[in-house]
Amino acid sequence: MLTNNSFLKREDNVIHLTYKDIVMIKKEMIYRNPLINLGYESEDILPNGGFGAVLAHAGLGKTALLVQVALNAMLREQPVLHVSLNDAVSKVDVWYQELFHDIAAKFDTTEINDYWDKIQPYRFIMTFKVEGFSAPRLEERLTDLMQQNIFKPHTVIIDGFKFDEAGRGQLVQLKELARKYSMRIWFTVHTHRHEPPQENGLPLSFLHVSDLFDVIVQLVAKGDEVYIKSLKGKSIDSGQNDLLLDPATMLIKDRQ
Amino acid sequence: MKIDDQKIRNIGISAHIDSGKTTLTERILYYTKRIHAIHDVKGKDGVGATMDSMELEKERGITIASAATYCEWKGHEINIIDTPGHVDFTIEVERSLRVLDGAILVLCAVGGVQSQSITVDRQMKRYKVPSIAFINKCDRSGANPFRVIGQLKTKLGHNAVAMQIPIGLENEAEGVVDLVGMKALHFDGDNGEIVRETEIPQNILEEAKAKREELIDAASLFSDELTEAILNENEITSELIYAALRKGTLKRELTPVYMGSAYKNKAIQPLLDGVNYLLPCPSEIENVAMDMDKNEELVVLENDSEKPIVALVFKLEDGQYGQLTYIRVYQGTVAKGSTIVNIRNGKKVKVGRVVRMHADQMEDVEALKSGYIGALFGIECSSGDTFTSPGINLTMISMYIPKPVISLAIVPKDNKSQLAMAKALNRFSKEDPTFKTFVDNETADTIIEGMGELHLDIYVERMRREYGADVTIGNPRVAYRETITQRADFNYTHKKQTGGAGQFGRIAGYLEPISDADFIFENKIFGGAIPTQYIPACEKGFKQSMAKGPKLEFPITGVKVVINDGASHAVDSSDMAFQAAARGAFKEAYLRAKPVVHEPIMKVVVETPSEFQGSVMGLLNQRRGMIIGSQDEDVICVIESQVPLAEMFGFSTILRSATQGKAQFTMEFAIYRQVPQSIAEKIALEAAQNKKSAA
Numbered sequence: 007m008l009t010n011n012s013f014l015k016r017e018d019n020v021i022h023l024t025y026k027d028i029v030m031i032k033k034e035m036i037y038r039n040p041l042i043n044l045g046y047e048s049e050d051i052l053p054n055g056g057f058g059a060v061l062a063h064a065g066l067g068k069t070a071l072l073v074q075v076a077l078n079a080m081l082r083e084q085p086v087l088h089v090s091l092n093d094a095v096s097k098v099d100v101w102y103q104e105l106f107h108d109i110a111a112k113f114d115t116t117e118i119n120d121y122w123d124k125i126q127p128y129r130f131i132m133t134f135k136v137e138g139f140s141a142p143r144l145e146e147r148l149t150d151l152m153q154q155n156i157f158k159p160h161t162v163i164i165d166g167f168k169f170d171e172a173g174r175g176q177l178v179q180l181k182e183l184a185r186k187y188s189m190r191i192w193f194t195v196h197t198h199r200h201e202p203p204q205e206n207g208l209p210l211s212f213l214h215v216s217d218l219f220d221v222i223v224q225l226v227a228k229g230d231e232v233y234i235k236s237l238k239g240k241s242i243d244s245g246q247n248d249l250l251l252d253p254a255t256m257l258i259k260d261r262q
Numbered sequence: 263m264k265i266d267d268q269k270i271r272n273i274g275i276s277a278h279i280d281s282g283k284t285t286l287t288e289r290i291l292y293y294t295k296r297i298h299a300i301h302d303v304k305g306k307d308g309v310g311a312t313m314d315s316m317e318l319e320k321e322r323g324i325t326i327a328s329a330a331t332y333c334e335w336k337g338h339e340i341n342i343i344d345t346p347g348h349v350d351f352t353i354e355v356e357r358s359l360r361v362l363d364g365a366i367l368v369l370c371a372v373g374g375v376q377s378q379s380i381t382v383d384r385q386m387k388r389y390k391v392p393s394i395a396f397i398n399k400c401d402r403s404g405a406n407p408f409r410v411i412g413q414l415k416t417k418l419g420h421n422a423v424a425m426q427i428p429i430g431l432e433n434e435a436e437g438v439v440d441l442v443g444m445k446a447l448h449f450d451g452d453n454g455e456i457v458r459e460t461e462i463p464q465n466i467l468e469e470a471k472a473k474r475e476e477l478i479d480a481a482s483l484f485s486d487e488l489t490e491a492i493l494n495e496n497e498i499t500s501e502l503i504y505a506a507l508r509k510g511t512l513k514r515e516l517t518p519v520y521m522g523s524a525y526k527n528k529a530i531q532p533l534l535d536g537v538n539y540l541l542p543c544p545s546e547i548e549n550v551a552m553d554m555d556k557n558e559e560l561v562v563l564e565n566d567s568e569k570p571i572v573a574l575v576f577k578l579e580d581g582q583y584g585q586l587t588y589i590r591v592y593q594g595t596v597a598k599g600s601t602i603v604n605i606r607n608g609k610k611v612k613v614g615r616v617v618r619m620h621a622d623q624m625e626d627v628e629a630l631k632s633g634y635i636g637a638l639f640g641i642e643c644s645s646g647d648t649f650t651s652p653g654i655n656l657t658m659i660s661m662y663i664p665k666p667v668i669s670l671a672i673v674p675k676d677n678k679s680q681l682a683m684a685k686a687l688n689r690f691s692k693e694d695p696t697f698k699t700f701v702d703n704e705t706a707d708t709i710i711e712g713m714g715e716l717h718l719d720i721y722v723e724r725m726r727r728e729y730g731a732d733v734t735i736g737n738p739r740v741a742y743r744e745t746i747t748q749r750a751d752f753n754y755t756h757k758k759q760t761g762g763a764g765q766f767g768r769i770a771g772y773l774e775p776i777s778d779a780d781f782i783f784e785n786k787i788f789g790g791a792i793p794t795q796y797i798p799a800c801e802k803g804f805k806q807s808m809a810k811g812p813k814l815e816f817p818i819t820g821v822k823v824v825i826n827d828g829a830s831h832a833v834d835s836s837d838m839a840f841q842a843a844a845r846g847a848f849k850e851a852y853l854r855a856k857p858v859v860h861e862p863i864m865k866v867v868v869e870t871p872s873e874f875q876g877s878v879m880g881l882l883n884q885r886r887g888m889i890i891g892s893q894d895e896d897v898i899c900v901i902e903s904q905v906p907l908a909e910m911f912g913f914s915t916i917l918r919s920a921t922q923g924k925a926q927f928t929m930e931f932a933i934y935r936q937v938p939q940s941i942a943e944k945i946a947l948e949a950a951q952n953k954k955s956a957a
Contacts, residue, residue, distance in 0.1 A: 099891070123935060
């Protein structure tokens with residue numbers, strides 16, 4: 007299932023409009039990928055076993071941003087496991103479909119739908135109840151999938167993890183899991199308005215685990231606009247500016 | 263009619279299979295004195311529940327056809343449509359929902375919101391049917407109504423609010439506390455027919471108070487008067503609470519939840535009170551029809567019995583005395599002797615007997631006023647037809663009807679069976695728009711088509727039992743389709759000179775793929791290269807070619823044909839010659855347009871205990887399934903997947919043996935998707951073999 011990439015190959019005797027479009031969609035996706043635009047060279051951003059976090063208050067678009075990271079991986083045929091502790095499978099699926107169609111809006115609908123059918127197998131959604139989620143449980147589920155060769159994730163998105171309630175131990179276990187299976191894990195981190203940030207910009211409830219993370223970015227609302235700000239990782243050193251996102255689609259907006 | 267419109271309720275009872283809705287209906291009929299004894303669905307007395315009037319339904323313990331029935335409760339007239347719970351019969355469910363004003367969503371206190379409940383709920387949303395919920399089987403071990411209320415909120419997104427709390431659960435289920443009246447209700451007598459009100463037991467008083475607070479809180483969002491009463495600490499009357507709850511329910515923004523046990527005769531009467539208090543009467547629901555004279559403009563119907571008639575046929579049944587036509591009257595009055603017109607074919611019909619149904623017994627009435635559900639005798643029509651008064655041309659919006667995805671060849675054993683089969687097929691295809699039948703010209707087999715294995719299975723069984731048709735069935739066949747993936751030009755000349763008048767026609771143009779239609783024909787010929795009178799023949803020729811692909815012989819969809827050049831002969835050209843030329847041209851271009859085969863993909867949702875999650879995923883994966891995701895819910899796990907229909911035959915048996923019978927699944931058509939190359943080759947091989955054996 008996962009090795010079949012023949013749909014992207016060019017055959018000599020056929021005019022492949024679809025092929026061109028796919029390349030265009032990929033370019034569009036990469037161009038629009040907010041994190042790559044923060045100055046990372048590798049499209050994966052995180053190393054094997056690495057952790058990344060997107061911090062924001064409720065409703066600013068943490069999930070949307072990570073779904074873009076996931077779509078980016080799916081377009082590169084890298085399997086993504088999306089673990090949601092808030093939403094039902096169907097709702098998570100809608101996130102992907104909407105963002106994908108937003109990005110691909112300027113292309114032909116039939117081809118987009120076909121292409122969506124082709125990349126969809128690179129995504130697997132798992133939902134747990136917050137209280138039912140743990141690293142051993144996730145590993146159990148992953149083993150089910152991997153042993154039968156159904157799915158082996160390259161990137162994992164964990165949406166809705168309670169950092170303020172979970173101890174450091176949980177994250178250490180997840181980190182081990184990420185290393186063991188050569189995965190990289192992205193988390194959404196819900197920050198509270200009543201909690202003032204520390205000097206390094208991180209909320210107090212996140213400080214105890216921040217050293218486990220390779221990349222930390224924050225979404226900040228200024229008026230009607232949303233900015234993405236790097237708190238830890240490459241762009242801090244490379245001196246990149248904060249990026250402006252379109253709050254409707256969470257795609258990068260050109261500064262006019 | 264003795265009852266005014268405000269006191270009519272047209273309701274449906276929709277739910278997951280086996281959540282006990284037929285038992286519930288049976289109890290409702292008993293308490294409303296429509297029946298005088300209770301029989302269980304799979305009862306030992308062999309009589310079966312009243313609503314399952316078909317023999318087969320009794321045997322299998324499931325409800326196949328939605329029998330309509332009515333009863334009276336505390337001065338209100340309640341028309342009930344008992345709807346089938348299995349996904350294979352969703353057209354029945356959808357048809358019922360179309361004519362209903364409200365519904366009771368029955369849920370199992372143990373199983374909770376299952377995948378079927380989600381499908382039914384989606385259908386209710388589509389037809390905007392306000393509903394109240396009933397959590398049944400509170401007497402079963404593991405019953406937990408509040409967990410189910412939680413699931414109603416999280417899984418179905420309902421703003422669910424408890425109207426009652428249970429007095430004891432499982433073996434100790436005794437009754438319920440009515441949170442509006444703050445009374446404990448007990449159900450005495452042999453069949454729970456005596457409702458005894460007492461004070462709330464001390465041990466659950468605090469819980470009752472807390473839940474009442476929640477109920478009032480939820481209700482206050484819909485009523486300023488109630489909010490005011492709360493703020494001013496005035497007395498909060500039951501009327502005030504019910505009025506607010508009713509507003510929320512009608513807007514579909516609130517789902518009041520009742521609970522009890524139909525089997526143990528607990529708390530059915532309060533549910534009936536709920537139907538009276540909270541579900542809408544016909545005039546509170548807006549129904550629209552399409553005006554055929556004004557380009558299908560939408561017209562809002564008035565629930566006025568004096569206005570011209572608009573009525574929808576939602577079900578047909580073959581009874582002892584001929585065809586029984588169930589209708590819902592939306593406007594006007596359908597009376598004995600009145601003349602009505604079938605909008606589909608323009609035929610005028612005189613209404614003979616008008617009856618109201620109680621499962622398979624009937625009661626003659628003079629007329630059915632707007633808002634009523636009843637049945638007519640001796641009227642020839644199909645399900646989904648609209649009847650109106652002469653002179654108006656309104657049609658009720660047609661229901662969404664999915665195309666069949668599976669077919670089966672049936673062969674009658676003898677002449678007698680042949681006749682019986684023909685009669686049965688004629689009836690079934692009129693009753694159920696998703697059931698189709700035709701004769702394959704090549705094999706001369708009779709083919710039936712439907713929405714799933716079980717769907718066809720039931721009809722074959724009905725054919726045998728009700729019509730005495732002895733038939734054998736072939737292997738089920740998947741409804742594959744072909745389509746093209748790229749543009750291809752054609753320039754084809756059809757020429758024949760075999761004595762007498764010859765045949766000549768040349769057609770040039772191209773085929774190209776389209777996604778939003780099955781077939782489009784466009785004529786771009788300027789200057790009369792093909793004379794105008796032959797253009798329809800060209801279109802006909804192309805259309806004929808779409809019926810069967812040249813190689814695999816599946817129907818072709820998604821093709822646009824453009825003709826831009828051609829030639830004719832003054833003597834030898836004819837309609838026939840151009841039809842033949844079009845077929846030749848299509849054949850020539852089709853294979854160059856890179857045809858592919860598409861297959862129906864089903865949405866398969868499996869609910870399984872978590873320990874079997876791995877093996878269920880394995881089963882789906884082996885069947886070329888794509889797993890969309892898995893949802894972990896304590897001990898149960900729900901796996902959502904998309905699986906080709908071709909791989910789903912016999913899945914229920916395999917799933918049962920892999921999960922010790924603990925998993926269940928639902929299946930419905932999702933989309934058509936291209937078949938992978940290796941499978942396409944296999945299909946091509948099979949098609950070639952079939953062709954050979956047919957020859």
